[in-house]
Amino acid sequence: MVEDPVAKWEEFIRSRYWDELLELADSYPLRRSLSIKFPDIDRYDPEFADELLEKPGPLLEAAETALLEIDLPIDVVLEKAHFRIVGLPRRHKTSELRSDHIGRLIALEGLVRTVTEVRPKVVSAAFECQRCGHLFYKEQTTSKFQEPYDCPNEACDRRGPFKLLLDRSRFVDAQNVRVQESPEELRGGEQPQTLDVQLEDDLSGIIYPGDRVVINGVLRSYQRTTQTGKSTYFDLFLEGNSVEMMEQEFEEIDIKPEDERLIRELSTDPHIYENIRKSIAPSIYGYEEVKEALALQLFSGVSKGLPDGTRIRGDIHILLVGDPGIAKSQLLRYISKLSPRGIYTSGKSSTSAGLTATAVKDELGDGRWSIEAGALVLADKGIACIDEMDKMRSEDRSALHEAMEQQTISVAKAGVMATLKSRCALLAAANPKFGRFDKYEGIAQQINLSPALMSRFDLIFVLTDEPSDARDSQIARHIGQTTYAGEISSRGGYSKEELEAVMDVIRPAIEPEVLRKYIAYARKNVFPVLSDGARERLESYYVNLRKQGQDGNKPVPVTARQLEALFRLSESSARLRLSDEITGGDAERVIRIVEACLRQVGVDPETGLLDADVLAVGMSKSTRDKTRLMIDLIRELTTEQQGPAPTEAVLDRAETKLGMERHKAEEIIKRLRTNGEIFEPRAGFLKLP
Structure with missing residues (x-):
């Protein structure tokens, strides 16, 4: 145990973080946190660093006292400054937390699922005794509000009543956050676990649902209560000390001067388009045009706000339609990993609430209704990848219309009315209705998507799987080399030169980072x-x-x-x-x-x-014209027959008079019957309503 932790912290700050402290003092109180990297403490004194991990409470209090007591050349008192520890040696998932971790300083990694509103929390409550008028303070150290038992004035020493003075009490901004394990790190069949985190002062209001974060803090526990009384089981929560963002939007990625030099150098390469195309899913052979379009989608157009208040989107939406087994899903997976805030979801398991937003009872707060963001909101300023889009229910797909064009999502549920931003590009994949794509049939008849939705895509690619000796042998060679490279890398025991030669086939021209x-x-x-x-x-x-x-x-x-x-x-x-x-x-x-x-x-x-x-519209002009002629033909025959027109007579006349193929005429009649524009009063006869 360190004898004088305050002096120890003062010595550490003076020797390692003096410049950072002066910057904090200069920008105080707008900035109120001094971030300390844990490896620096470990290099300064390993025993002191271990003690900080084991018993963080008193040492973090001593650190904030040191910030107050340290002599500064600037005339400022860092009364509300905080000491933040970042870069802890090990990151934990919620499912890994055990009773040994209680009271220790840990780093929790995960995805932010829900956040409450930022609200004031009382930390020092001022009370006035109603009998003697004595004013005193009661520190609030637990989550439950603590009231005084008796008056501290010895002349009075009565048990109240006491009045809470809000204007004399000290408040701090506070927020509760629910962090869930990242879905890609789960084992098969494992449910993602969550943990509640309490954030205070300048940590509150800086993270949002969908952010991937590492929160450093002290793990605390509280006793569960049941209807029969107190339980022997305890629940866990994290008292947040600092927040590190794991993944930012494209605009938030930190670019150093050396990165900028490399980027500028790459941009002057005359083969830059080809290099970027080769860097997208290099394990997938071919699809040069599709990869070029995906590169354009990643870079995005410029969104424009016009003087009249309207906004023109800059995000590019792409739909891939094609036969099964041609790597559509692989392309979607790669893009979702390459793009910050990239979200991947599959059609059959996605509902409109899961894609857009839904109203839920707020479990973290006071049980009010609040909005929980779906995939398109979580992918704001990123790319949302929706696989198997044709398998979604039509009412769920209709939720995409507003998100694609206006790039907002409006919710009016349970008395909550809100408009959320979903400024994301959409990359979707769909299979034709009958398994394989028929180039002699219109696309609208083959894909189970509404014309209104399809017209919102900037680019639609049809990927067909047509046998060709030359192409098939190239694909076979590429897959063989890719498989061999994967086997070699997982097996180990090969020299660096051998690995380099084998990996060349799947190495991107530009590294993903x-x-x-x-x-x-x-x-x-x-x-x-x-x-x-x-x-x-x-x-x-x-x-x-x-x-x-x-x-x-x-x-x-x-x-x-x-x-x-x-x-x-x-x-x-x-x-x-x-x-x-x-x-x-x-x-x-x-x-x-x-x-x-x-x-x-x-x-x-x-x-x-x-x-x-x-x-x-989902129907070509030629089909629409033929449909109109077919209706006129049925009307004409109905007048001649003075009753319903025989189906066979309609088909014969369409063949002779209009020169229409019989199977086409049958298709048009079937469509008209489905749409309710004609009906069958009895078998083999047609009539207009």
Whole structure:
């Protein structure tokens, strides 16, 4: 045991943290915390450091006393300053905490699930004796409010009554936080455990649901109470001393001067697009165009607030549609790990409440209703990856409409009305209805998604699995090399040179940590502006496409949403090479990507023309025209027959008079019957309502 801990702390601060203390004194009281790295204490005196871990209570109190007593060259008294310990040697998960840890200084790692409002908490209550008028203070050291037993005035010595004086009492800001174990660290079948954390003063109000944090503090316990009385079981909570953010938004990632030099150097490489493309999921062969689009999604366009108060989103939404077993889920997993605040969820197990937000009874506070954030809110300023989107219930998918375009989520439940921000990009994957994609059938008929939702995606890629000798042998070789590399790395016993040679096939061109910093730097500092040449090229491309729709017999090829997508993608393309100007080269690059997507999904399979209605309405213009002719035909036959029209007669006349294929006519009749536009009064006959 240290004989004089206050003197020990004073000596430590003077020798190791004098400059940091002067900075604190200079910015006090706006800054009220002095952060001390535990390894520095350990190097200064290992025994003292061990004692701090074992018996933190008295030593942390002595540290705050030392901050008060230390002589400063600046005329300031650090009365409300705090001593924060960071960088503890071992991080614990909630499930690892045991009775041995009670009363010790520990580091808790996890995901913030719920936070309460920041509210004042009394730490020193002022009381006035109503008999003698004596004023005295009672320190509040536990979670339950402690009232005085008798008057400390010896002349009085009565047991009250006492009046609480709020204006004389001392309060501190306080907040309760619930931290859950990170889901990726759980074993199969294990439920994530939670722990409540109490934060005070300048620690309160700095973390939010969805943050991944390490909270350092003293583990405390309190006795459970049951209906029959006090229980022998105790519950745990953490008295927070400091908070370390594990994962920040792109804009919050700390970039040092040497990182900036490396980033600038990378951006001048003429092969920067290719290098970034090769750094996205290198274990997956091919998909150059998709990976290029995913790179643009990571860099994002620029969100713009207009003078009239409207906001244009900068985030790029991408949908991958394709046959099973072509690595869609792997791409989604990789992007969710690469992006800060990346959230991965699968369709069948996701509800609208889980995706957006829901109202729940607040267990941490006083039992009021509060909003609990879902995946899209937790992924704010990140990327939300939704796999198996076609398997979601349609009412759950409808919750995505507002989140994708307005980037907000409105909740009105249980008397709670709130609008939450969900400024995230959406990357979704879906399988065709019948297993494999049929290129001769419209995309709207093959995917179980509403046209309104599909039109909100900036890019839709169709990934088909078509056998080809050359491509299949390349994929087989790549998977073989990847598998071999994985086996070698897990086995061990190989020299560094051998490992380097084998790992080359799956090594990204830019390391993930460097790429994250590169993206963060671009999103934080680069806000490109359209050059005249780029704007004219994008506008002329859009206008030329729209010209096709001026002919009344031809469909409208694209809508204004595609033009917005072109501008967003071109901003992202300029950001990727850290350019403040969008050039003609950026315009050509995004036109190539958008054209490839439109040719895959926005074409009427019958006419081969681009048709915006294929996505926006779910029915091509040619099918809509044939549907109208079919209704006219049924009306005509009904008038002739003076009753319901025979189905066979309708099909025969559609074949001879309209030149329509019989199976197409049957499909149209089936759709009209499903939509309630025609009905069967009896078998084999059709009638308009």
